[in-house]
Amino acid sequence: MSCIRYSWAHMGDYLDVTVDTPTLIGKFCITAADTDGFSEDLEDGFGKMLKIENYVENNFLGKSKLYDIRFKTAEAVYNMIIDNVDLYCEDRRIYLFHYNEDDAICYYSGLSREEAEKVAKEAVNAGEYWGSVISRHGYIIDEPSAAIAFCENLKDEHFIPTNAFERMLGLERS
Numbered sequence: 458m459s460c461i462r463y464s465w466a467h468m469g470d471y472l473d474v475t476v477d478t479p480t481l482i483g484k485f486c487i488t489a490a491d492t493d494g495f496s497e498d499l500e501d502g503f504g505k506m507l508k509i510e511n512y513v514e515n516n517f518l519g520k521s522k523l524y525d526i527r528f529k530t531a532e533a534v535y536n537m538i539i540d541n542v543d544l545y546c547e548d549r550r551i552y553l554f555h556y557n558e559d560d561a562i563c564y565y566s567g568l569s570r571e572e573a574e575k576v577a578k579e580a581v582n583a584g585e586y587w588g589s590v591i592s593r594h595g596y597i598i599d600e601p602s603a604a605i606a607f608c609e610n611l612k613d614e615h616f617i618p619t620n621a622f623e624r625m626l627g628l629e630r631s
Contacts (some may be wrong), residue, residue: 480533484525485541524621527613534608534616535601539561543586549611552576552619554588561599564607565591574626577619581628587619592597 475484526544528534534553538544539562543554547570557561565588568576579590588595598604625628 480529480536482527482529498509524617524625526616527616528608528616529612531605531608531612534612535562535605537606538608543588544616545587545612545619545622546611547573549614552587552591553610553611554586554619556597556599559599560604561597561600561631562604562607563588563595563597565593565595568594573622578621578625580619581623581630584631 475482522526526537528537534544538553539554539560541555543552545552545568550568551564551566552573553562553564554567555561568591573587575585576591580587583590598607617625620630
């Protein structure tokens, strides 16, 4: 039995899906192409639900389409970063990423929405991650327990993976 709960809203040519797992709540979009088409026909509701759940089960762990994540634990924030998913939180103006093979994390604070858009464009154009093009000093937390403690204050915030932020701006990596 799955520990993942789903809900979705039909938004025209895509579904806006909310996924609730033991560690996080995430939102992402599924297009008709992602699920080999879905029907607006309510009579096909059960088949549509199975198709969506199958897509989520098979593709959710890649997290590539998540655009809004709220974590349930500090460990979940840390683990996603360590899984090489760079995160940006507009409300807290913070960008976090996996720093090294010793599982240190790095963060930049004070990154406004406008600055994040500029950094995203520069990073995509350079074929680099955001941290390589930010011109300010970042903060490294090299002890996992200290990093998890730092993430404790962030777990209830809304995050967007940087790759989703780039797609939202219409940017594509080659």
